[in-house]
Amino acid sequence: MTETKKMMRALAGETLDTPPIWMMRQAGRYLPEYRATRAQAGDFLSLCYNSELAAEVTLQPIRRYGFDASILFADILLLPQALGADLWFVTGEGPRLSTIESQADFDKLKGIGDIHETLAPVYETVRILSRELPSETTLIGFAGAPWTVATYMIAGRGTPDQGPAHKLKDENPALFGQIIDLLTESTIEYLSQQIEAGAETVKIFDSWAGSLKGADFDKYALEPAKRIIAGLKARHPDVPIIAFPRGAGARYEGFAKATGADCVAVDDAVSPEWVAEHVQKDGCVQGNLKSSHMVTGGQALVDETRKIVEALGKGPHIFNLGHGITPDADPENVQLMIDTVRGR
Numbered sequence: 001m002t003e004t005k006k007m008m009r010a011l012a013g014e015t016l017d018t019p020p021i022w023m024m025r026q027a028g029r030y031l032p033e034y035r036a037t038r039a040q041a042g043d044f045l046s047l048c049y050n051s052e053l054a055a056e057v058t059l060q061p062i063r064r065y066g067f068d069a070s071i072l073f074a075d076i077l078l079l080p081q082a083l084g085a086d087l088w089f090v091t092g093e094g095p096r097l098s099t100i101e102s103q104a105d106f107d108k109l110k111g112i113g114d115i116h117e118t119l120a121p122v123y124e125t126v127r128i129l130s131r132e133l134p135s136e137t138t139l140i141g142f143a144g145a146p147w148t149v150a151t152y153m154i155a156g157r158g159t160p161d162q163g164p165a166h167k168l169k170d171e172n173p174a175l176f177g178q179i180i181d182l183l184t185e186s187t188i189e190y191l192s193q194q195i196e197a198g199a200e201t202v203k204i205f206d207s208w209a210g211s212l213k214g215a216d217f218d219k220y221a222l223e224p225a226k227r228i229i230a231g232l233k234a235r236h237p238d239v240p241i242i243a244f245p246r247g248a249g250a251r252y253e254g255f256a257k258a259t260g261a262d263c264v265a266v267d268d269a270v271s272p273e274w275v276a277e278h279v280q281k282d283g284c285v286q287g288n289l290k291s292s293h294m295v296t297g298g299q300a301l302v303d304e305t306r307k308i309v310e311a312l313g314k315g316p317h318i319f320n321l322g323h324g325i326t327p328d329a330d331p332e333n334v335q336l337m338i339d340t341v342r343g344r
């Protein structure tokens with residue numbers, strides 16, 4: 001069958017007249033309907049594990065805006081929870097987890113085969129979505145990259161410089177390597193299950209890749225991505241994979257080739273012209289618009305959106321933000337961005 005979904009065509013390397021559009025964190029607190037459903041679920045984690053309601057919030061931005069893709073509503077920290085870490089969210093602050101400081105802490109974690117028990121509701125969300133999404137909308141599954149997930153598991157929270165993870169990596173590379181290996185292998189299993197449940201593409205979020213420099217970037221950002229992609233391609237050769245090594249800077253160049261990713265998502269620290277020349281030459285690219293434009297809107301939003309469409313329009317391109325949309329964004333600015341991309 002000829003592929004008709006725009007997002008899937010771009011991922012296959014096709015250059016389209018108008019790029020497909022979706023947004024990181026498109027189901028989120030900037031939408032009143034999201035806040036209402038989260039209140040109904042009780043809290044954020046209960047929403048993630050309530051398949052019906054998680055599917056509902058995934059569908060909300062599709063109904064409101066008609067995005068070309070929807071991303072499963074879940075979180076990258078559900079996998080550590082499935083591996084036995086404690087996880088909770090502090091309102092207004094962010095995630096909290098039990099920490100990993102020693103071999104004994106690591107040894108308390110569960111095995112890879114045990115994760116599906118906790119994650120079963122996520123697979124059910126994917127199944128509901130693959131039934132309910134409009135036929136033109138692509139369903140994206142996702143997981144965190146091992147390094148980024150490890151930074152939260154080690155520190156027990158988000159940190160400005162990922163200091164505790166860097167410290168463990170440098171002081172106890174053997175233990176650190178075990179954490180990365182466990183996350184790499186369990187991520188392959190987790191994403192495989194999402195694909196089997198109906199995800200048509202998957203994205204690997206390495207939000208803190210930018211704090212890995214030189215050989216560390218190769219060892220802990222590039223290598224795990226390559227292993228996950230090889231593991232997935234062995235089982236699901238036709239499923240395209242998106243990698244997001246946020247903050248990679250010059251290391252965005254060559255990332256797709258080195259890892260086997262079909263698409264590389266870029267943040268807003270690189271110019272679209274540079275991305276066209278150095279990253280898009282190897283395949284599809286996605287991202288780049290500063291999320292703050294969704295707060296401020298106006299002519300600057302229109303100008304920057306056009307600039308990205310112009311610079312990346314000569315190759316395979318998916319329009320997206322450089323990072324997640326923030327809770328203070330104005331839903332009308334999202335519509336303005338979409339209208340600008342689609343030329344209305």
Ligand code: CP3
Pocket residue numbers: 023024025026027028029038044071072073074075076077093094095142158205207324
């Ligand atoms: O993009 C989507 O709409 C799909 C769902 C999704 C969420 N988190 C929902 C969420 C995805 C893909 C993520 C990924 C994620 N989660 C990342 C990688 C991407 C990135 O943003 O860099 C990271 C680092 C996390 C961990 C995480 N989850 C943090 C640090 C926080 C707290 C910060 C914040 O924005 O509140 C979360 C919470 C979270 N994950 C929310 C949502 C909608 C907000 C929770 C709420 O509704 O109160």
